Amino acid sequence: MNHPSFLKRTLLLLGLLLGAGQVLAETPPQEIRIGGPSLSTSGSNHWGWGLLGIAHSQGLFQEEFKNDAVSFKFVGLNTVPMVGEALASNQIDFAGQGDLISLIGRSAGLQTRYVLPVSKYANAYLAVAKDSPISSVAELKGKRVAYTRGTYVHLQVIRILAANGLTERDLRQVNLDMATANTALATGDVDAVFSGPDLLPLRDSGVARIVYTTRDGDLHATAQTGLIVREDFASRYPETTARVVKVLVRAARWASDEANREGIYGPWWSFRLQSAVAEDSAGRSWKQIASPLFDPFLIAQYKDTNRLAKELRLLRGKDFDVEQWMDRSFLDKALQDLDLQGYWPALDAEGRVIDGQGS
The missing domain is CATH 3.40.190.10 (Periplasmic binding protein-like II)
Known part of the structure; x- marks a missing residue:
């Protein structure tokens, strides 16, 4: 065997494969559609709540995709069930959904992934x-x-x-x-x-x-809200999904800085809810409220909501594994890319801060 010739051919093949990988790098869709319950307001600068509202008001989605031929469509739907219907009929790619309605959709056979908590500890x-x-x-x-x-x-x-x-x-x-x-x-x-x-x-x-x-x-x-993505979108556009999650983790880092506390209330100004949101969040740090972690408390809450919903016969479809439905891979990548590993405190299943977690 001519070893130098064989080595040359091997290196050439590797080079071609690497080049093909660059050529075949993911191209995002021309439009990314994110939906949620409408906040009944006029003005395109106000949409969404929690991390979605913060990222939208600061233009973080557009900033992340500024070098791509991508536009964002933020869809406000009049009722909570309409959000699930929009996911099911492929009218939106991502949705901000409360814990119960997202579990109902998944149980009914809607193929989704839960990729990030976007609002925690919602009070009644x-x-x-x-x-x-x-x-x-x-x-x-x-x-x-x-x-x-x-x-x-x-x-x-x-x-x-x-x-x-x-x-x-x-x-x-x-x-x-x-x-x-x-x-x-x-x-x-x-x-x-x-x-x-x-x-x-x-x-x-x-x-x-x-x-x-x-x-x-x-x-x-309290109640929790998550970012839900259609399974077919996440499978077809995993890099795009990761970048959307990264945008929201950036929003979480900004919101976690107490120096920005007053600025957080900006997205609610036109709804006359600024003072209400400020009062509602008083006594709890935004570093906890904005935490994007899949910590034991969040997981336990979703599991208990799933259990309770089944007991009340609100879930009438097939059983599914809540933790397997939660895909943490996109958050893990964002935390690594943004050097935020260990930044947020994690709560145990009882809602207590785990010692040594967060800075």
Whole structure:
């Protein structure tokens, strides 16, 4: 055998393969579509919440893809179920979804991956009319109580009721969206409303009183939101998916700096919710709120939500492994690329900071 000749041919073949790899490098799609529940606002600079809202308001998606022929379409959908329908019908590639609705979609056979937590520790509030005699959750028995079924608030309500010895059957439940429920409370058509910090402006205007909030109680009663991607998109465009996740990790790093705390509230200015969001997050560092980690607390919350949803027959499809549905590979790459490994504190399953985690 002519060894020098063989070596030459081998090196030539390796060179061709490397060159082909560069030629075949992934080309992103011309348009990347990200959807979520509408915040009912005018103006293209305000869309999304949590890390999605921060990244959008700062133009981080466009900055990451400035050298690519890529445009972004940010889709606000009127109801939570419409977000799942948009994923299922290939109208969007990514979605910001609360824990319950994303689990319902996956159980129903929607092929997705959970690639990043984008909002953590969402609080629930219970509001009653300003002159109502109701002063606690326990006094809701037999009352007309409004909230939106099928959303993460729904699961929060179930957990809160259970902690107070009640179930949904003890209420006269009224299924209303957030805006309609708030109006119904003001007009006296319902006795109480469960929702998020959107109830705080009602209190501030003198229309309602807040008689309960998860801010004062168990962290397990809070809700989590994740970035969901269609399986076929992630499989076809793994590098693009990784870059989208990287954008949100950059947003998380910016939001984790307490010097930027006031700037975080910017995306909510036009919704008259800035002060509500500020109050809602008081007492908890944004380094915890903005953490993109798949820590034991997050995983335990999703597993428990999955268990509870099955018990309530909200999940009627096939069982699936929640941890396998969560794809951490994109976050791991982003943390390495941005040199942020060990930056955020991880919480254990009980919500306590794990010693030695974070800086």
